[in-house]
Amino acid sequence: MSPTSPVDPTHLVLTLSCPDRPGIVAAVAGLLAQHGGNITESQQFGDPLSGLFFMRVQVTTDAGADALREDLQALAVRFEMTWRLDVVGRPLRTLVMVSTAAHCLNDLAFRQRSENLPVDLVAVVSNHDVLRPMADFYDIPFHHVPVTAATKAAAEARLLELVEELDVELVVLARYMQILSDELCRRLEGRVINIHHSFLPSFKGARPYAQAHDRGVKLIGATAHYVTGDLDEGPIIEQDVERVDHAHAVEDLVALGQDVERRALARAVRWHAEHRVLMDGRRTIVFR
Amino acid sequence: MSPTSPVDPTHLVLTLSCPDRPGIVAAVAGLLAQHGGNITESQQFGDPLSGLFFMRVQVTTDAGADALREDLQALAVRFEMTWRLDVVGRPLRTLVMVSTAAHCLNDLAFRQRSENLPVDLVAVVSNHDVLRPMADFYDIPFHHVPVTAATKAAAEARLLELVEELDVELVVLARYMQILSDELCRRLEGRVINIHHSFLPSFKGARPYAQAHDRGVKLIGATAHYVTGDLDEGPIIEQDVERVDHAHAVEDLVALGQDVERRALARAVRWHAEHRVLMDGRRTIVFR
């Protein structure tokens, strides 16, 4: 699960998807074997609905990633594959966006530091200045980028600049209370994870805990998902719930909800960073 | 939790609600003490939103229920109370409505027999004849009441007849696939529990598991609730979830869902039968 540190450059993780047909695993495994690869963990799944095949394989090989890459490219053409090769446990360059709520940022930063969450937190971007001390404590550069109706376009341009300058691979919306523009969502598609403070598709939109309280629910939940143009409808990566009862006021639901939110988000970020999440239309394949 | 059997007629359970104001507990506890009552378990809750006070108390008293009742009536007038007094563990006369799915009926009947679920299953009513053998096995009279558009009114009249003839206190819709008329819902309000095969308010309406699969959710749930005119919107008693993943086909979700459904329904029926559920507008107070 959690990568051992420091990272071993001969331990590789390959993920791929392609139209399903006989011989894919044989071809991939054969290629890896030719390179002296030893498979340490692997999972495959064929989705009968989409007709797509998904594979994740961890392999140790002394031949090195570059030699592999060339042969994989040839295979990819033959099988119409989308694929990716990375070093197991290499920290993903990650930018975290927050507003004023600290629980998700604190949780991610703490897990990065103490639990080997394989991310490199290269920036915190916020439309408020509130969480600067926390970013300082964790030694993460903090960028205050205020957002108003008038400055929204400029703020998004600044974000994109940071993404490029810092070579950001993953953007985490850790209770960032601004809606990203459709264009930005499209440009970063598959690279932005949001934590929605509700058990989607219930209680979309504003104040879900107030809605949940009003409805008298007995469980509250949170949903971590990729961001697409349609804000609360992106592919779900992880969901979790917590039991509540009549004695919980709205502010209690919020406090309990923060626990569920940070748990679900941390799992989603870990699985994404470990290349365990593959996209299957509007659904995800999660090879845990 | 579960009542010890056989039932002890001097062990009583009192539930009440009334507008909140000082002195309620003192008055009730004082009255019980005058009758030599010893409180074995009790819970109170004042809802700051509705301004209502709720109380459930179990008490042993040699004076007997009838003597208590008279004094309670006087108290009820003074505090504008709604109240109910019953013997702890007295089985509630219960009618179960089913269509063709057996899991909830089997579960309730089995728990009644082997786990002291305090209900007396006096009838199974079904619009199909499929579950007759199961009812026979558990020695529960089975009534086949077919429903078509033309006979719906007659079928509901037959149901009401049975409710009266059999002195039914609780009706359980155990995956009964017909919608009750608004009028019937009103007449039986507070006495009908439904199990909804979804985590309400998500995926209301038909085929929730197909909807859930299509959306790629990572948890599926079920909701047990009282039936009101608005079918899927009655006060929630209990909810539960089960973890699922991309490898689960719709029929797997259905099978896993049946587990969650029967679990949530069994808890809701137990808590109702033990007089642990009080109504607070469209929410419930559950004194577990």
Next chain:
Amino acid sequence: MSPTSPVDPTHLVLTLSCPDRPGIVAAVAGLLAQHGGNITESQQFGDPLSGLFFMRVQVTTDAGADALREDLQALAVRFEMTWRLDVVGRPLRTLVMVSTAAHCLNDLAFRQRSENLPVDLVAVVSNHDVLRPMADFYDIPFHHVPVTAATKAAAEARLLELVEELDVELVVLARYMQILSDELCRRLEGRVINIHHSFLPSFKGARPYAQAHDRGVKLIGATAHYVTGDLDEGPIIEQDVERVDHAHAVEDLVALGQDVERRALARAVRWHAEHRVLMDGRRTIVFR
């Protein structure tokens, strides 16, 4: 997860384990590809501690199982493999042993009938006659085999006779309150699943719920495991827990415990019957 019924004879499941080394997956997948096989689901795991490699693969092939078997045998020699090939969803011939507690038998029989649990319940064997009506209801032949100190050897001989006569592949101890002899355990090793009414390794031995109550635990659990000579120490397949509190008497713990027991047992039996459980010393690999 659950197999679709009826069974499709061209959909096969192969499980294998062998000393870990490069080329295993390539060899297996290559062989399957030569037979026109299309992999629908697959998982691999290399245990760094034991040095063993484990694989489970589901494959559709028109070539048929017999042709595959021959080539697999050759591969097995080369890689020192233990392997097994079966048809996906073929019901495992299963014998259930019970004493007087009905919940596990009822649960397994109900799931077999309504949830496609892939077992064929060919016999219920009991040292009491109490559960005969339930076996009758589910149309499972019931064998009353009383056990006393004097007749224990004869009773075990009778059990072995039944196992052979009925071609039994799996024995489930569904709250069977007799201890099997070491010799019997050895003869049926890997084919007997027990449900232990405790969260092992806590509270081994007799009356675990009384022990748990006395200790004031806040969770109770159950453990499904393979039986070895050392009764409560066999490889664990599945565990689950339920939350409890101070208000639960021992009999409440027992009732709640029955729920956990049947849930954990049903999962373990399903995973075993779907060939998802592989043995790794005293641990299990569960490819869910």
Next chain:
Amino acid sequence: MSPTSPVDPTHLVLTLSCPDRPGIVAAVAGLLAQHGGNITESQQFGDPLSGLFFMRVQVTTDAGADALREDLQALAVRFEMTWRLDVVGRPLRTLVMVSTAAHCLNDLAFRQRSENLPVDLVAVVSNHDVLRPMADFYDIPFHHVPVTAATKAAAEARLLELVEELDVELVVLARYMQILSDELCRRLEGRVINIHHSFLPSFKGARPYAQAHDRGVKLIGATAHYVTGDLDEGPIIEQDVERVDHAHAVEDLVALGQDVERRALARAVRWHAEHRVLMDGRRTIVFR
């Protein structure tokens, strides 16, 4: 659940226990009514085994705590009560002991700051200097008190000094890797909460995660409990578990275990600080 801040001095919480007999609730509620008290939340429980009665009641009264105290004292004599009166939500003066693991300290400090966990963290005491920066970040005075066999008595004396100087009401052993002496345990009995990194009573003693991995368990857990002389045997306040599988190495279990540990500990500390935990011999009553 969580107290609203700032604290309202007329909102009181009374906890009590005494030998069970008729009239206790009537007497207490009567007394509160005489003081114009309005009960907002209350729970009672009579333990049939110990013969003790337990009560927790939240009440608003303009009369103030001092007037109540006098009358309660008289009542306490009459019923042989142990009792305590406090202001709802008043932060408990709390000292946290740590060694090098940061997750529990970080979690408690973060919840204190952002979730209204009703504690006032007056000191962090550690036998190492590692967590000083974290204490600094949260503005909690840090005391480095090294412990060797030779200095253990002096170190405990220093701890007691701090407890007295700082008027400490609660000591939390947040993964403090030193065993307290029996004498210290006795002196602070009922005021020290420990988080045990195991699902007690399983895997007592050292390296529980390695034990759990070796045994191949499918769930790992943690236990928050009061400290008594017998280290891992004090009254349990809360337990929780997390699902694991064969792919988790020991270090993964440790990481997942940290999540369970901090969750169970945070709940235990909250319930203690909210006066929801009462002692019943070696068990606890938790009025959640």
